[in-house]
Amino acid sequence: xxxxxxxxxxxxxxxxxxxxxxxxxxxxxxxxxxxxxxxxxxxxxxxxxxxxxxxxxxxxxxxxxxxxxxxxxxxxxxxxxxxxxxxxxxxxxxxxxxxxxxxxxxxxxxxxxxxxxxxxxxxxxxxxxxxxxxxxxxxxxxxxxxxxxxxxxxxxxxxxxxxxxxxxxxxxxxxxxxxxxx
Numbered sequence: 001x002x003x004x005x006x007x008x009x010x011x012x013x014x015x016x017x018x019x020x021x022x023x024x025x026x027x028x029x030x031x032x033x034x035x036x037x038x039x040x041x042x043x044x045x046x047x048x049x050x051x052x053x054x055x056x057x058x059x060x061x062x063x064x065x066x067x068x069x070x071x072x073x074x075x076x077x078x079x080x081x082x083x084x085x086x087x088x089x090x091x092x093x094x095x096x097x098x099x100x101x102x103x104x105x106x107x108x109x110x111x112x113x114x115x116x117x118x119x120x121x122x123x124x125x126x127x128x129x130x131x132x133x134x135x136x137x138x139x140x141x142x143x144x145x146x147x148x149x150x151x152x153x154x155x156x157x158x159x160x161x162x163x164x165x166x167x168x169x170x171x172x173x174x175x176x177x178x179x180x181x182x
Contacts, residue, residue, distance in 0.1 A: 003158030004029070007106045009062075010094035012075040017093070019106070019158075022058055026180050027154040028173070029060045029110060031098045031145055033070035034081045038149040042086035044170040048177060049090045055181050056156070059090035062107070064098050067135060067148050071095060098150075099139040110152045111144030114163035119146070125167050155180055 004027065005020040028048075033039060049059050063078045065071040071078060075094055082088040098107040119125035128147065136143035149166035153176055161180065164173050 002109060004106070004109075004154045004160065005158040007109065009060075009096075009104070009106055012079055012092055012094055014094060019060075022060070023158065024156050025056045025058050026156055026177060027058050027060055027152075028177060029062070029106070029152045029154060031062050031064040031096075031107065031148060031150055032082075033064060033067060033148040034078055035070040035072065036067070036148040038147070038166040039070075041149045041166070041170060042082060042088055044174070046086055046088050046090070048174050049088075052177065052181060053090075057177060057181055061088070061090060061092040062098070062104070063092070063095040064145075064148065065095060066097055066099055067132075070148060098145040099136060100142050103142060103144060108142070108144055110160055110163075113160035114152060116144075116146055116165070117163070119165050119167045128167065153177060153180065 005023050007019045008016050009019065011017050030045065045059055049057070063071045078095065079092050082092060096104040096107070098104060119129050132146040136146060147166050151164040151173060152160055153162040155161050162176055
């Protein structure tokens with residue numbers, strides 16, 4: 001049975017990185033964008049990272065431009081934006097696709113392990129659901145991720161234990177991470 005540590009990804013500079021380097025850590029893997037309504041999630045993500053990284057926690061940031069072109073620019077430009085505006089220090093990897101035939105295998109795996117279960121209740125969530133359905137129609141059955149800032153929580157053994165849509169309350173995300181860290 002596969003685990004997250006079996007995958008290899010590219011860092012911001014295009015170098016191959018084995019996720020086995022993160023074995024034994026609790027991971028939060030996130031597809032991000034710099035021009036999205038959820039971009040302010042960088043702030044609580046960085047706060048969580050600063051507070052918990054010494055306890056074996058890592059956030060892995062994967063920019064993606066597949067949702068309304070909200071992650072324009074190259075890796076250096078995206079990294080500069082994140083570090084200057086939000087002070088991010090967690091690892092940021094190469095920009096990837098998370099849906100369709102060109103989807104990064106890691107995200108196809110994550111989404112298969114924890115499929116989309118809805119954005120939650122409320123008018124805002126219903127509106128986002130309609131918008132994402134239109135945006136992701138082109139990916140058919142390979143629309144693994146519905147929008148930017150989908151977060152996957154991975155335990156110390158590399159198992160995907162929870163999926164948080166971008167509409168999830170960031171305090172709930174933090175509580176789940178803290179519970180897993182122990």
